Amino acid sequence: MPVDDSSALEPRLRVERVAKRFGTTVALDGVSLEVASGEVHALIGENGAGKSTLMKVLSGAHRPDAGSLTLDGQPFEPSDPLHAHNCGVAMIYQELNxxxxxxxxxxxxxxxxxxxxxxxxxxxxxxxxxxxxxxxxxxxxxxxxxxxxxxxxxxxxxxxxxxxxxEPRVLIMDEPTSSLTQVDTENLFGVIERMSRRGVSVIYISHFLEECQRVASRFTVLRDGRSVGSGAMSGTALDSIIQLMVGRTVDEIYPRTSRAAGEPVLELCGVAGLAKPSRVDLTLRAGEIVGLFGLVGAGRTETLRAVFGLDRLANGIVKIFSHEATRSTPAKRLANGVGLLSEDRKEEGLLLGRSIADNLTMTRLGPGTHLGIVNGTAQAAAAGKWMAKLDVKASDAAQPVGELSGGNQQKIALGRLLHHEADILLLDEPTRGIDVGSKAQIYRLMNELAAQGKALVFVSSYLPELLGVCDRIGVMFRGELSEVRPVADWSEAEIIRAAVGQADAGEAA
Amino acid sequence: MKLAQLGSRDFLKAVRPFVGLFVVLLLFAVDAELRSLFFKGGNFKTILTQTVIVAIGAMGMTLVIVSGGIDLSAGSLVALCSVVTAKLIEHGHGFAAVLALTVLVGGLAGLANGGIITAFRMMPFIVTLGMMGIARGLSKWLANNQTVNPDEPLESVNRLMDNSQSPLTFFPLPDGVWLALGLAVLMTVVLRSTVFGRYVFAIGSNEDTARLCGIRVNANKIAIYALAGAFFGLAGVMQFSRLTQGDPSVAIGLELQIIAAVVIGGASLSGGAGSIPGSVIGAFMMACLANGSGIKDWPNYMQEIIIGVVIIVAVGMDKVEPMLQRFFRRGK
Incomplete structure (x- = not known):
């Protein structure tokens, strides 16, 4: 058969019934996928669905046990990532390399x-x-x-x-936007479009379905190591994709029980850090969730760190439960019932080499601690309670946290604040890089906590979740916090304009 | 089922240094000459006595290494403290005062290490390298560049490391051995079961996380280095007792032996892993190797080569094990 004729029909990359197992664990169990030349193809699935294994097969890091790969009609059997790259399949990993x-x-x-x-x-x-x-x-x-x-x-x-x-023919991008802001994400989409026009096929892996919808023309959903559905992005509702991903209907991602804001628990007056933030005024009340939106570098993380006593304050007053407590350390903040969830659970949030039990209870090694001696049984029991409550998938409380999936790790990091019984929770990107199922659980948990009368600050770069979860939202731009308004008083466009410093221009227009 | 899994994971980790020791003893048992001379109560008494200094040093070093640091001043501090012991005995102090003051000197040096490391955010390697020189110099200055032999020996101190009593039987053991064993039990509990111990592991696993969890990282680090210094001070008393003189040029390179014992015992130089029993077994294993080589009349260089190989093999096991597992899995 002449090559010219077949190339019009052959997809750029064809994956057929690929299977891969590790010991007794089946990672891939029959995945098929076709990507045309110049097509942006979204690969969607929860953590553990087999996306990363499939990527490793495509990039040559793993050999498939069964099935075949075809690149432009030729058998494609990469022996290692360099070989794959030389064959024209390049990979951009989630973690920066x-x-x-x-x-x-x-x-x-x-x-x-x-x-x-x-x-x-x-x-x-x-x-x-x-x-x-x-x-x-x-x-x-x-x-x-x-x-x-x-x-x-x-x-x-x-x-x-x-x-x-x-000159790659296929470019694989694994969660490329997980640490980007909306503006940077837009830039990235521009780059992807440009490459697609040049005929490069892009496989785009993301948890953010809205993004996939925006950037991809077709999609394939993986679940439990199988490809369970694919189609054109434009003709498919997000809900039905989510249904494919989780294998059940997601009726309510953002639950919201009725709750009423109570007394002010955390008051920030003109708070400024050494570099950022430059000015933050905020009153957080019991039983409410306040969202902070902004670009990366706007000073949201720095605000939380300064309030928590991790970074020094240059100016301003912090009141906790109406008592002035401006100068502080993390130890004092924790003693006052303030907890911080770090944006970077791998570098800062968790002791990856230590057990789940130690990670959950580190700020409060009790109950049962006497004369400085930790009661291991009580500690394990407390850990077990939180693992059950948060639906953590792990072998036992002694398992090192580093062995867990991202979603489960995040639940442990969040569980530490719950075990500490913090009344004021400062959550920095609590859903970054975790699967949809875990995200939904975390939203549910946040709602529950607010209903119990706890106060939450929710920093996120993902606007839909802020709009879905928060009672009030403030936007940070270059270290300054805007007026914090009820969610209903914001439009999505307004928030984004405020985040890029165009709030006034928007109103004038 | 779950309990069994939990047990096996900890069990394997805890048992590794013992396996290494067992292999060494097994190899010794194969040789007829060693079998007859090595496996004797009296000889084990000698080995235990030879272990004491490194083992006590290793207890302090374990704290430091688990917390993600390193202390290179250990050997010099042992020498300094052996001279301090000699000087204190010369001044006619009693047993308790000699012990307490020497340990205090070691502790203060450790306090200086920890204080400088945390106050100026300096690398422990650099600061303790500096302290290594300072302590060595101080001990030479204090000793006037020669050994210090107290005119009136203090029997209670000399007895600490004296194994000449009934040399052919295991018991009675010298006081120093009992002291080391008692401290090993105490420090095992401290590192494993106290809040301070958890903090040491937390700081070594990830300092930022420890800070986030409200752990006073700097205060704990200073305490860790001070405590380690105190252990080196005690090891200095033992060093004096062993030679019954203060020697400013003794224990050169001892810090590396101590670090080797800790690492053979399962500690990770990147912090967050290690145990007191492991480190003590590591020290004991090295003493066994030295003793066995002595019996076989192997030259000194052979001993050095053997101990070098053991260090690499002991630590390499961690890396080789998963590779072997992968290999066999692929074979199937």
Whole structure:
């Protein structure tokens, strides 16, 4: 058969009934997938559905036990990620894989440095790096800056530029927006569109269905290692995709029981940090959830850290339960019933090598602690209680937290605040990078806590969840917090305008 | 079922150093000469006595390493404290005062280590490297660059490490061995079951998380280094007792032996893992190897090579085990 004729019919990448098991665990159990040339294909599924295993098979990190891969009609059997890349299948991982101290240029060509007899060809490297950055529409990116000093969004762009070296035919992106703000996400979508127009096929993995809908033309849903459905993105309602993902109907993602705001529990007057925030005024009442929206770098995380006593305050007054408590340390805040959930559960939030029990109870190693000796049985019992309550999937309370999935890890991090019986919960991106099912559980939990009279500050870069969960929302821009208004008084467009500093322009228009 | 799983995970971790020791003893049992001379009560008394200094040092070092730090000043502090012991005896102090003041000197040096590390956010490696030089210099200055031999020996201190009483039987053990064993039990409980112990592990696992959990990281670190220094001070008393003189140039490189014992005992140099029983067994194993090599009349360089190999093998087991598992799984 002549190649020209078949290439019109053959998809760029065809995955047929791929299976993969690890010991007794079946990771993939018959996954089929077709991606046309220039198509953006969303791969959707909960954590543990097999997305990352499939990606590892495609990128050559794992060999499939059964099934076949075809790239442009040719059998595709990558032996390792470099081989896959050379065949034209490039991968951008969820976690950034950059060498922070090397420059942008060095990172883009890392591992594929143009060389002659072992001598680096610097001019050629510069040319290739420049071209890769131009291709993603970032020609202004400084080539000699160490990657460490770039923002997360810029680092992500460097990672994409790196994937583009060597003219890939298929580009796989794993949760590329998990640490990006809305504006950076828009930029990224522009890059994806540009690549798609050039005929590069993109497999786009994301938990954010709205994003998939925005960027992808077709989708495939994975559940329990199988592909359970695929179709055109435009003709499919989000609810039916969610139904495919979880295998059940999700009638209510954002539950909201009636609750009434009570006494002020946390008052911030003109709070400023050393660099950020520059001015924050906020009154948080018992039984309410206040959302903080803003771009990455707007000072939301810094606000929470300063309030919690992790960073120094430069100015302002903090009152807790109407008592002034401006100067503080995390230990004092915890003693006053304030808890912080870190945005970065791997680097800061959790002791990955320690047990679930230790992680859940670290701030309050009791009950049953006498003379400084921890009662292990009571600790394990307390941990067991929270694991059941939060529906944590783990073998037992002694399992190291690092072995759990992202969603379960987050439940442990949140469970620590519950075990501590914190009355004021400062939650920084509590649903980042976790599966839809766990997200829904966390929303439910937040609603429950507010109904119990606890006060929550909810920082998020994902507007729909803020609108769904919060009673009031404030927007931060360059270290300043806007007026905090009830959710009903905001429109989505207004919030975004405020986040990019265009609130007034919007009103004038 | 769940309990059994929980048990097996902890059990395997706890048992690893014992397995290493068992293998060493097994290899010794194969050799006829060693069998007849090594496995004797009197010889084990000697080995235990030889273990004491490294074991006591290892208890302090375990705290430091589990918390994610390192203390290179251990050897120099042992030398300094052996000289301090000699000087205190020269001044006619009694047993309790000698012990308490020497331990205090070690503790103060540790306090300085911890204070500088936390106040200036310096690397423990650098600060304790500096302290290593300072303590060595101080001990030479204090001892006038020669050994210090008290004119009137203090019998109670000398007896700590004296194993010459009925040399052919296991009992009676010297006081120092009992002291070390008692401290090992105490420190096992401290590290495993107290709030302070949990904090040590938490700080070593992830300092940022520890801070987030309201743990006073700096105060705990200072306490850890001070406590470690106190242990090095006690090891210094033992060092004096062993030689019955204060020697400013003794225990050079001892810190590396101590670190080796802790690492053989299952601790991770990146922090968050380790145990007192493991470290003590590690120290005991190294003493067994030295003793066995001595009996076989192997030259010193052989001992050094053997102990070097043991360190790499003991720590390498952690890495090799999963590789072997993967290999066999693939085979199936």
């Amino acid at each position: 950059l060498a922070p101290d090397l420059s942008v240029e060095e990172n883009i060509l890392l591992g594929r440095e143009p060389a002659a007899l072992g001598w680096l060809r610097r001019g050629e490297r510069r040319r290739l790096a420049k071209r890769a950055l131009e291709e993603i529409g970032q020609p202004q990116m400084p080539l000699d800056t160490p990657v460490r000093s770039l923002t997360i969004a810029q680092q992500q762009l460097v990672e994409i530029a790196r994937a583009l070296v060597g």
